Amino acid sequence: GESIQKRRLDLLTIASAPESLEAMAMRRIVFITARVHPGETPASIVCQGLIDFLISSNPEAKRLRANITFMIVPMLNPDGVYYGNHRCS
Numbered sequence: 001g002e003s004i005q006k007r008r009l010d011l012l013t014i015a016s017a018p019e020s021l022e023a024m025a026m027r028r029i030v031f032i033t034a035r036v037h038p039g040e041t042p043a044s045i046v047c048q049g050l051i052d053f054l055i056s057s058n059p060e061a062k063r064l065r066a067n068i069t070f071m072i073v074p075m076l077n078p079d080g081v082y083y084g085n086h087r088c089s
Contacts, residue, residue, distance in 0.1 A: 007078040014054045015069040016062070024069075033073045038080035047074050 001009040018024035034040075034047035054061050054070055064070075075081060 003077075003079045005079045005082075007082065009076075009078065010074055012051065012072040012074065013069065014051070014065060014072065016065040027067065027069050029069045029071060031071045031073075033076045035075040035077055035081055037086065038077050038084070039086035044074070047072065 001011070003009055015027070018027070032047070032050070034043040036043075051072060051074070054065065
């Protein structure tokens with residue numbers, strides 16, 4: 001998608017391939033956003049660490065991907081980040 005000012009908005013979906021459509025429908029979804037307030041730069045680091053873990057070969061990450069669909073928006077307010085705003089848009 002795009003922001004109001006036409007900046008890119010990414011949505012990452014992380015999950016293992018389901019065995020069936022029914023199995024996919026039964027999974028819980030965890031929706032995560034970062035950089036809602038543009039000045040909260042540590043959120044980018046935490047979000048990147050989470051993504052790195054979830055896509056890793058760690059056995060716990062594999063188990064999570066098999067049971068949960070993670071939907072992640074790494075930067076929810078790219079316009080505010082671009083302009084250097086803090087807790088405003």
